Amino acid sequence: MTGPGDIRAASGAPTEAVLGRDGLDALVQVLKRQGRTVVGPTVRDRAVVLAELDSADELPHGWGVELEAGRYRVRRRTDGAVFAHSAGPQSWKSFLHPPRVRQWTAERDADGGLTVREDEPPGVSYAFLGVRACDLHAIRILDRVMIGGKYPDPAYGSRRKGVFLVAAECTEPGATCFCVSMGTGPAVDTGYDLALTEVVDDGGHRFLCRSGSEEGAAVLAELPRHQADEVTRTAAAEAVRRAAGNMGRSMPPTDLRALMRDNLEADRWDDVTARCLNCGNCTMVCPTCFCTTTEDVSDLTGDHAERWRRWDSCYDLDFTLLHGGPVRASERSRYRQWLTHKIGTWHDQFGSTGCVGCGRCIVWCPTGIDLTEEAHALHQEATRQRPTP
Structure with missing residues (x-):
C-alpha cells in the first residue's frame, strides 16, 4: 500500500503510484461516485469499441487487435493486458461531438403560429478511461475547432466541460499507427488528469499511474496503491520507448x-x-x-x-x-x-x-x-x- 516515499502534489495528494487490478476497479467506482459517466474501451461485436462502463471488468482484458489497410480483427492475448490494443472504429469525438444532435423542435399553435423550443445542451459529466496519446491530441484539436474560436459550439462545450481524462500510454502500436511521424505519441505529455502505463512482466501485471492535475491527484489518493518503484518506472519507460520504435507506418521526412x-x-x-x-x-x-x-x-x-x-x-x-x-x-x-x-x-x-x-x-x-x-x-x-x- 502507500509508503513514505509517495510523491505529493501541493494539496498533499500523491502524484505517482503503482496500481494493481484492484486500483483499476476502484478508479471506475470513484469516478462513478463523483457522478460521472465513465466511458472506456470494451469488446462488442468483434471489435474494441468505446462504451459506458459500470466496472473495470468490462475493459478488454486479454484482447488485442490485428490491423492492416482495410482490415481489422480482434484476437485473444495470453497476458491479460488491458490496453494492448490499437485505435478502434470509434474515437472520443463520438461523445463530445455526436453523429446526430437535435437543435430545436417546433409545434404548431392553435392560431396557426409556431412555438420553437431550442434544445438545451446536455448536462452529462464524462470520465474518459484509456485515452491514447494520439486521441488526447485529437481532443485538443477539436477543442480549438469547436470552442477555441470566435463562435464556440455550446453543445460541444457542454459535453467537454469538466471531462476527466485518464490517458493510457501506448505500449503496443498497430500496423497502421504513425503517431511518431505526427509528434503525437506514443508517450502522453500534457492535458490529462491521470496517465496509466501498463506493465506486464515477471514482476506482475500493474499500472504506473501519475497525475497531471490537482483533481487527478485527489482521485489517485482514493485508490488502493503502492509506492512507485524504480523497476516499474524503468519498465514503463522502456515499453513506451519500444513502442515508438515499432510504428507500423510513417510519413515522408518532409514538410x-x-x-x-x-x-x-x-x-x-x-x-x-x-x-x-x-x-x-x-x-x-x-x-x-x-x-x-x-x-x-x-x-x-x-x-x-x-x-x-x-x-x-x-x-x-x-x-x-x-x-x-x-x-x-x-x-x-x-x-x-x-x-x-x-x-x-x-x-x-x-x-x-x-x-x-x-x-x-x-x-x-x-x-x-x-x-x-x-x-x-x-x-x-x-x-x-x-x-x-
Missing part, C-alpha cells in the same frame, strides 16, 4: 504542408482516385473531422418539426453544392480536398495539423487506401520532377 500545397496537380491524385469509393468512411472514423450539415424533419400532419445537426463529409457530392452545382464535382478533387486539408491547410485555419497518426482512416477504408502511402508517393513524384542543380 507535409508544403508537399500538399506544391503538388495539387500531381499524377498521383489520379491513381488514388481510381481506388477511392468516395464513401466518406475515413472522415467518419477520423477523430478530428468535424464537418456537419442540418436536416429538418416533420410529422405527417405538419404540426411538429425538428432540426437536427448530423455529421457530413467532404466526400459527399452535395457538400459543396451551390446554385450552379457542386464546387468539387470530381472524385479526384474531393479526395485531394480531404488529404490536403487534413495535413496541409488545417495549419492555416487552426495552427496545427489535423492528423494525429491514429491510422483509423487506413484500417476502415474498404479499399485499403493508406494516406501515408499517398504522401510518400507524392513526395517521390515531386522529388523526381525537381530540377537537378
Whole structure:
C-alpha cells in the first residue's frame, strides 16, 4: 500500500503510484461516485469499441487487435493486458461531438403560429478511461475547432466541460499507427488528469499511474496503491520507448504542408482516385473531422418539426453544392480536398495539423487506401520532377 516515499502534489495528494487490478476497479467506482459517466474501451461485436462502463471488468482484458489497410480483427492475448490494443472504429469525438444532435423542435399553435423550443445542451459529466496519446491530441484539436474560436459550439462545450481524462500510454502500436511521424505519441505529455502505463512482466501485471492535475491527484489518493518503484518506472519507460520504435507506418521526412500545397496537380491524385469509393468512411472514423450539415424533419400532419445537426463529409457530392452545382464535382478533387486539408491547410485555419497518426482512416477504408502511402508517393513524384542543380 502507500509508503513514505509517495510523491505529493501541493494539496498533499500523491502524484505517482503503482496500481494493481484492484486500483483499476476502484478508479471506475470513484469516478462513478463523483457522478460521472465513465466511458472506456470494451469488446462488442468483434471489435474494441468505446462504451459506458459500470466496472473495470468490462475493459478488454486479454484482447488485442490485428490491423492492416482495410482490415481489422480482434484476437485473444495470453497476458491479460488491458490496453494492448490499437485505435478502434470509434474515437472520443463520438461523445463530445455526436453523429446526430437535435437543435430545436417546433409545434404548431392553435392560431396557426409556431412555438420553437431550442434544445438545451446536455448536462452529462464524462470520465474518459484509456485515452491514447494520439486521441488526447485529437481532443485538443477539436477543442480549438469547436470552442477555441470566435463562435464556440455550446453543445460541444457542454459535453467537454469538466471531462476527466485518464490517458493510457501506448505500449503496443498497430500496423497502421504513425503517431511518431505526427509528434503525437506514443508517450502522453500534457492535458490529462491521470496517465496509466501498463506493465506486464515477471514482476506482475500493474499500472504506473501519475497525475497531471490537482483533481487527478485527489482521485489517485482514493485508490488502493503502492509506492512507485524504480523497476516499474524503468519498465514503463522502456515499453513506451519500444513502442515508438515499432510504428507500423510513417510519413515522408518532409514538410507535409508544403508537399500538399506544391503538388495539387500531381499524377498521383489520379491513381488514388481510381481506388477511392468516395464513401466518406475515413472522415467518419477520423477523430478530428468535424464537418456537419442540418436536416429538418416533420410529422405527417405538419404540426411538429425538428432540426437536427448530423455529421457530413467532404466526400459527399452535395457538400459543396451551390446554385450552379457542386464546387468539387470530381472524385479526384474531393479526395485531394480531404488529404490536403487534413495535413496541409488545417495549419492555416487552426495552427496545427489535423492528423494525429491514429491510422483509423487506413484500417476502415474498404479499399485499403493508406494516406501515408499517398504522401510518400507524392513526395517521390515531386522529388523526381525537381530540377537537378
